[in-house]
Structures are given as structure tokens and as C-alpha cells.
Amino acid sequence: MHPAFSVIFFTVTSGAGYGLFAITALYHGLSEHQVMSSEQILLSSGIALVLITAGLISSTFHLANPKNAWRAISRVRTSWLAREGLLAILFYPIALAYLYLVWSNAAGAVLTGSAILTAVWAIATVFSTGMIYACLKTIRQWNNALTPVNYILLGVMLGAIIYALVASMGEGMTQGVITTSAYIIGLAALSKCVYFFWVGVPAGSTINTATSFTNSMVRLLDVGHTAGTFLTDEFGYQVAHTRLIALRWVVAIFAFALPAIMVWMSLSTLSVTTAYSVALLSAFAGVVIERWLFFAEARHVVNLYHGSQQC
């Protein structure tokens, strides 16, 4: 699957933004007394909204006919892309309502309710983004439950790192913030490792089911065109197996191991701001590579018609 950089940037950045907003809202809404100052909450949420908006704008760059993009929310009954678009658009008034309550120093049930609604809506939007890919039966590597789970966990992981960074620059830094970010990094790492093992299991369609000749060997003789086609350009992208494995290790180091080391070092050796800044840069780079791998490892079943024996 050809990795489109606009989509990679969109999913990573908007995922981080929604994760950061969800964590900020939950920390604020669920704690008994407000730990972060209102200015910091607004800063954190503001960064989240900037990330989300940058991501959403970037996603329109992969459209070949963007003048019809406004129609993309019309088929919410069946299409996950439409659902994600609708949730993303409706997130803005919900988030701004919550931010208004923060700015006006509200408290009590209204604030808690708004915070929880905003956080749930943010997670639901990231879930929908993951489901866009997970609902496709044609791409076996994506068609499992871990796809939306990983989208959520990686977004929340990046959000937790940014939150700790903002908290360290004012009030609001507690031991709990550091341990929570450590747990989230660990959970995201675990889920991603399970995914890496899961997608290696061969199953599903073969060239035999694709051509209906299930009783004999089938091999491609001639694909029918001398140059590439839309199908080979979009779905024929294949990376050498050794390179994919090497990149998995890069993801493990930059997205999970290095941030985890930084979290540990923030307890004693380094200042929290320094440690989490390094953690953020490393994690962001690692998640971008993870998303690139997500596309590069995917093999669409149409490859069965272009020479693959199994997808």
C-alpha cells in the first residue's frame, strides 16, 4: 500500500491532538481539585486544537477532487470516513464549550460532564479514524480489532507526553502525571507488539480463491500491461522484508523505548521538561515511522491478480 505522507501526517498529528485534549479534559474534569492552572489547561487544549486542525487540513491534500470534500459527511450510515468527518467537525463546538467553561472557571457537575463528553468524543473520533482502515476486508493486515485500538493508544501516548511537558512548565506536575505517561507508553508498546506478531500470520485469500481455480497451482503469466497502472501504483508498493523488520525495531526504539527511558530519567537525573521534550521528539518520529509501516506492511488482495500467491 503506497504510504501517502499527507495521510500519515494527518493521522499522527490529529491523533496526538485528540489524545492530548482527552487527557487534559479528563485530568481536569475528574480530579477533585484543579491541579493545573486555567491558563495551562487552555494552553494544553489550544495546542491540541492546533494539532487537530493541522491534521485535518493535511488530510484534504490526498484528495484528487477536493471541491467535493464537503459531501464527505453525507453517508454516515455506512461509511467510517463519513463518520470520522462528522465527529471531527462536531468536536469543535463541544471542545470550545468545554474551553469556555475552563476560561470562566466553572466547577461542579457541568464542568465534569463537559470534560467527560469532550474526552469521549475525542477518543471516538480517533476510533473512527482507525475504523476507516480496520473495516476493509481487502487488507488483511488492517482488518482486526488492534487497528483502532493502536490508533487510540498511540494518540493518547503522544498526548500524555505533551501534557506532561505542559504541566512541567507551570503548576500541575504531579507524580501521577509521570506514572500515567509511563503506563500509557507501556500499554501502547504492548499493543503494537501484539499487532506486529498478529499481521505475520498468513490467512485469507489466495490466488486460487481469486481466480476460482482451487484445485491446481495458479501462476501469473502476463499481467497485461507493460508499465504501471493505478492499481500497481496504489497497491503494488512493496518493501523488502528485511527493511520492514529493521523499521519495526526503529519504531520500538524511538516510539517506545527512548520515551520510556526519558520518563525514567525524569524522576531523578534530568529535569522533567528536558526529558519529556526528548521523549516527544522521539515518540513523534517513532509514531510517524509506525504509521508509514502500517501502510507499507499492508498488502491489498488485488495483488493476487498481479502475481502474489497469497495476501
Place this chain on the structure above:
Amino acid sequence: MKLGLVIDLDTCVGCNACAVACKQWNTSGTTGPLSDLEPYGKDPTGVWFNRIRNYEVGDYPNNKTVHFPMSCMHCEDAACVTVCPTGASYKREEDGIVLVDQDKCMGCNYCAWACPYGARELDREEGVMKKCTLCVDRIYDDNLPEDERKPACVLTCPSHARYFGDFDDPNSEVSVISRERGGESLMPEMGYEPVNKYLPPRAKTHVQKYVNDTNPISKVKDWVNRLVSR
């Protein structure tokens, strides 16, 4: 009505006439011209609704070359229709043809990701997705003589390997031939219920091998035959 095609893999000779006819018919028509990139250049590519790929089935000496023309299957539970966010991809209720509304498509490629058969292609010049229309502009055109109201690919096939008709009618040509020859769906495990059916190659009778006679006259005849064929 459930309109679709039956393609006879036994009779198809891989001449690509159906692909050319489709490309020519769709130079004008409902979806407009199918764009080509670098048609006279080094790597010519372009939008084609019908593509023929060739496969070797079986192992030598029991192998066979099968020519596989593939276009949109007009699936009953079309995934391309389900995933389209703008509603540009739709399946007509009256005849089951799956079409792309060119005025609504935003070219996001999501339908191409969802289609297991590679039926949908992006036209880079126009920025919209295009696919086989089952010649909806031919089959309902009253200006054409009645027996020409078929898809261009069906009309042009020189070996009569393509059939068009209504699968809902048990006595139509496609229903009868699909029943008799055992028409197969491709990738049925996807669950999209493709309407187009492929007829498998027939079991062939065994051809008797040439047996050497040992009498001298046969040997001389044999030698002359080989000399002539060289």
C-alpha cells in the same frame, strides 16, 4: 433485474478486443474520456475499465493458459458503495448496476481500497474514480438496434466468450449458461457477492499420442514427415 456478465474462460483467447472496445466506447459517454498518461512515451499508462491478465493453471504437462478479463463485478453487497463517504458510489435498484456519480466523487480512493477486484481506477486528469458502467448508456439507448443494446465488450468478442443478461430471470442466457457450466464467483470469501460469473474451462478429451509403427513403410513415412516439417 440483476444485470451482469458471464465470461467463458474456456473460450476466451486473450485477444483483448473487449478491452479495446470498452476503451473506445468510453472515449465519450457517461463518464467521459478515459485519460491516458504518456500514451506514446516510455511508460504508457491510463484508465482502463476492462483488463485481461493471463495465468498458467496447473503444472506442466497438464497446464493451461487461462486468459482472465476482469472488470467491475457489480457486486450485490458492493463494498465500494458501503465505504463511499460522499455517496458518489451507488448501486441502482432497478438493474443492480454499480455506478460512480462523477459530480459527487472527491477522489479519495477509499472505494478502490475496498474493492478486492481492482475494478475502480482514479482518473488523474479529472480527479474522480471511474469504473465499468456495464455500458448503461448502450443498454438503454433506443437509438441503437435492439440486438446491439449490449455492453461493447460483449458485442465485440470474436470468440463469443462474453454474455450479458439478467440473472434474476432464470431463463435468460446468462442464468442458463451459468447454471449449466457452473459459473463461479471470484473471491467469494470476501462476502461481496459478485454478480459477474466466470465459466471454468471444460474438461478436455485426451488426445491420443502418436504411436510409432515398426514396419519399414511407416518408418519411411515418418522420416518424410519430419523432413517436411523441418
